[in-house]
Amino acid sequence: MRQEDQQQLSTSEELLQELRLKANELLLREEWQESVQVYTQFINLCQDQSSNTNQHCPNTDQNIKLQKSLCLALSNRAEARSRLRDFTKALEDCDQALKIENTHFKALLCKGKMLLCLNRYSMALDCFKTALLDPQANGNLETLNGYIEKCKKLEYQSRTGAFDLSDWVLNGCRGKFPELAEYIGPVEIKRSEFSGRGLFATKNIDAGTLVLVNKAIAIERGILSSEDSGENEQLMMWKNFIDEVVESTKKCGRIQNLLSTLSTGEEENELEIPEMSLFRPEADDINSKSNEELDMERMLSILDVNSLVEDSVSASVLGKNKDYHGVGLWILASFINHSCHPNTRRLHVGDYLLVHASRDVKAGEELTFPYFDVLKPIDKRKEMSKTWGFNCHCKRCKFEEELCSKQEMKEIEMGLERGVELGGAILKLEEGMKRWKVRGKEKGYLRAAFWVAYSEAYGSEKMVKRWGRRIPSVDVVVDSVAEATGSDERVVKVLRRGDNEVEMERVMKLGRGIYGKVVKKQAMKSLLQHCVYRLSY
Numbered sequence: 001m002r003q004e005d006q007q008q009l010s011t012s013e014e015l016l017q018e019l020r021l022k023a024n025e026l027l028l029r030e031e032w033q034e035s036v037q038v039y040t041q042f043i044n045l046c047q048d049q050s051s052n053t054n055q056h057c058p059n060t061d062q063n064i065k066l067q068k069s070l071c072l073a074l075s076n077r078a079e080a081r082s083r084l085r086d087f088t089k090a091l092e093d094c095d096q097a098l099k100i101e102n103t104h105f106k107a108l109l110c111k112g113k114m115l116l117c118l119n120r121y122s123m124a125l126d127c128f129k130t131a132l133l134d135p136q137a138n139g140n141l142e143t144l145n146g147y148i149e150k151c152k153k154l155e156y157q158s159r160t161g162a163f164d165l166s167d168w169v170l171n172g173c174r175g176k177f178p179e180l181a182e183y184i185g186p187v188e189i190k191r192s193e194f195s196g197r198g199l200f201a202t203k204n205i206d207a208g209t210l211v212l213v214n215k216a217i218a219i220e221r222g223i224l225s226s227e228d229s230g231e232n233e234q235l236m237m238w239k240n241f242i243d244e245v246v247e248s249t250k251k252c253g254r255i256q257n258l259l260s261t262l263s264t265g266e267e268e269n270e271l272e273i274p275e276m277s278l279f280r281p282e283a284d285d286i287n288s289k290s291n292e293e294l295d296m297e298r299m300l301s302i303l304d305v306n307s308l309v310e311d312s313v314s315a316s317v318l319g320k321n322k323d324y325h326g327v328g329l330w331i332l333a334s335f336i337n338h339s340c341h342p343n344t345r346r347l348h349v350g351d352y353l354l355v356h357a358s359r360d361v362k363a364g365e366e367l368t369f370p371y372f373d374v375l376k377p378i379d380k381r382k383e384m385s386k387t388w389g390f391n392c393h394c395k396r397c398k399f400e401e402e403l404c405s406k407q408e409m410k411e412i413e414m415g416l417e418r419g420v421e422l423g424g425a426i427l428k429l430e431e432g433m434k435r436w437k438v439r440g441k442e443k444g445y446l447r448a449a450f451w452v453a454y455s456e457a458y459g460s461e462k463m464v465k466r467w468g469r470r471i472p473s474v475d476v477v478v479d480s481v482a483e484a485t486g487s488d489e490r491v492v493k494v495l496r497r498g499d500n501e502v503e504m505e506r507v508m509k510l511g512r513g514i515y516g517k518v519v520k521k522q523a524m525k526s527l528l529q530h531c532v533y534r535l536s537y
């Protein structure tokens with residue numbers, strides 16, 4: 001080697017050394033963005049030098065050393081990028097490192113952790129298993145085996161839908177949230193009679209069976225002050241939430257593609273029906289590029305139409321500090337339309353949304369959950385659906401709208417507003433239903449509309465004594481309302497807890513409609529006790 005070349009080499013070696021030290025220090029200090037920048041300088045320089053040495057003498061110690069440094073720097077940059085949630089680029093770094101050294105421990109560990117985070121359980125499992133082959137695995141066997149067990153568990157959950165939160169619930173839903181996988185049950189997206197697309201059952205589903213488990217694309221939580229019902233905080237949360245979604249879409253082509261399938265609320269009937277495979281947790285599109293740009297106006301409309309708040313009448317939130325309020329976006333769940341006789345409910349556990357049948361569902365039936373309180377009369381529901389930006393086209397609304405024109409119905413409503421005796425109003429409605437030949441589920445629709453009257457009447461011993469023989473029993477009303485609108489905490493609450501097993505069985509069945517079959521008997525009892533009877537958890 002000429003003296004000039006030798007000199008140049010030692011200068012760049014010094015520079016490489018300097019950059020490496022600086023990047024490592026930034027990584028240790030968790031200054032992710034800055035460390036990415038310095039690693040990038042290091043990697044570029046390393047690659048230049050490596051291609052030079054490769055031309056002259058490819059197998060020298062010098063070149064082998066360079067390749068080793070490059071591999072480590074790529075793994076470290078991947079780690080920093082993954083902390084910034086820039087998974088696409090971080091995965092590219094890992095793959096580049098693995099091309100140089102196919103069992104590189106750090107690259108495999110980093111890639112496996114990201115794949116787990118992206119719900120690619122089998123691919124993550126392969127990474128951790130391959131990492132076992134690297135000599136560095138010996139000092140990290142406990143960590144690796146921990147990840148391997150986690151991947152196996154999540155892959156099983158994701159394939160079977162068998163989730164069990166019993167231990168966590170029995171521990172008072174305290175501590176770390178349980179590990180959950182994404183899951184898609186027997187459902188498909190099809191054209192809906194309500195509007196646009198909807199999610200449909202592909203087979204009969206029992207009350208309590210999970211239909212999907214979705215991880216939020218973005219979620220923002222905050223504490224609302226009592227002033228102005230926390231309007232300022234809510235605005236701030238909304239702004240942060242939008243920033244979070246924008247950031248995720250910028251960094252991940254797949255998220256952008258999924259987001260573009262959602263409705264903006266305009267011309268829903270013209271929208272395409274996306275393939276279910278797009279949403280599968282193990283989908284093989286991890287590095288997909290975005291197909292189209294999403295402008296800000298469209299993004300805001302999408303968020304407006306599809307975001308959900310955690311606290312709502314149709315949702316139970318477990319393990320959350322009750323002062324916190326959250327808003328989030330769960331992509332597949334966004335295809336679920338509203339109905340005033342809904343058949344599913346949602347359960348929030350950490351960033352996961354679990355949707356289960358709240359009553360038995362037939363194959364081919366559309367799955368719906370309530371966007372607002374459906375234990376209300378038609379006029380109130382109409383107002384609420386307007387604030388959501390649509391007119392409800394459900395069967396129950398059509399049925400009640402027709403009946404509402406009846407003078408007697410109007411009188412019952414006005415009477416309740418004036419504060420007439422509840423028992424009398426209920427009797428008038430029940431007798432009216434006989435005359436109007438209202439049968440089956442439709443009785444449940446009307447009882448649900450006047451739920452306030454029924455629940456107050458059954459809650460008062462005096463009233464039960466006075467009207468008990470003339471109005472239907474609490475059991476009959478609870479069953480018909482649950483059959484029409486699915487299980488609900490308030491409906492179960494009016495059932496007095498009996499000590500005998502039969503009564504408990506009924507309550508447990510209704511409980512499965514509220515929380516889903518994600519806990520065993522003892523944990524379900526505990527949930528019902530805390531959430532329904534004492535209403536605090």
Ligand SMILES: C[S@@+](CC[C@H](N)C(=O)[O-])C[C@H]1O[C@@H](n2cnc3c(N)ncnc32)[C@H](O)[C@@H]1O
Binds near residue numbers: 194195265389390
């Ligand atoms: C979260 S999206 C539900 C999926 C949507 N239908 C689609 O095609 O993507 C909410 C929108 O669906 C429509 N929608 C939901 N429930 C409805 C109902 N009961 N009646 C009429 N439109 C409904 C409304 O346009 C609403 O803004």
